[in-house]
Amino acid sequence: GTPLRVNVASGDVPSDASAVAVNLTVTKTEEWGFVSAYACSSTSMEEWPGNSNVNFDSAGMTIANSAVVPLTDGHLCLLTYGMTDVIMDVSGYFASGFEAIEGERVVNSRDDEATPKQGAMAGYGTPLRVNVGALDSVPSDAAAVAVNITATNAQEWGFVAAYPCA
DSSP: OOOEEEEOOSTTSOTTOOEEEEEEEEESOOSSEEEEEEEOSSSOGGGOOSOOSEEEOSTTOOEEEEEEEEOBTTEEEEEEESSOEEEEEEEEEESSSOOOOOOOOOOOOSOOTTSOOOOOOOBTTBOOOOOGGGSTTSOTTOSOOOOOOOOOSOSSSOOOOOOOOO
């Protein structure tokens, strides 16, 4: 489909904001699909960085996920693949102290030729160490990073946690 370009620099979000913290919710899904939020200057599909923020795998689902989304001139795009209603709530913004970068997929434990596999998820408490500091877009003196983590193809109940490790 065609991305929806949304002006979020209104109301409480200033026009010079570099990113926003959002909660994305899909509801009334009719099939499998995903929603992607990303910085954009137009509705061209060429700007889509290949990310997804919320994934759904069947009809009748309601799922939410939070994300930090960079802005271009106060705008972001929402790309929906699949039939669903989408709700986006803005919960904050970054005007300084945060450097927004284009999203980059760093880990994909699925078979995917486009993303180098850093190892299969072992599950049950075995961590997968990811060196985000090795990315060209992350400065060597960065104290933290904003990430989006998506769990998909779950075989049972569980959770994913991100934390600093040595």
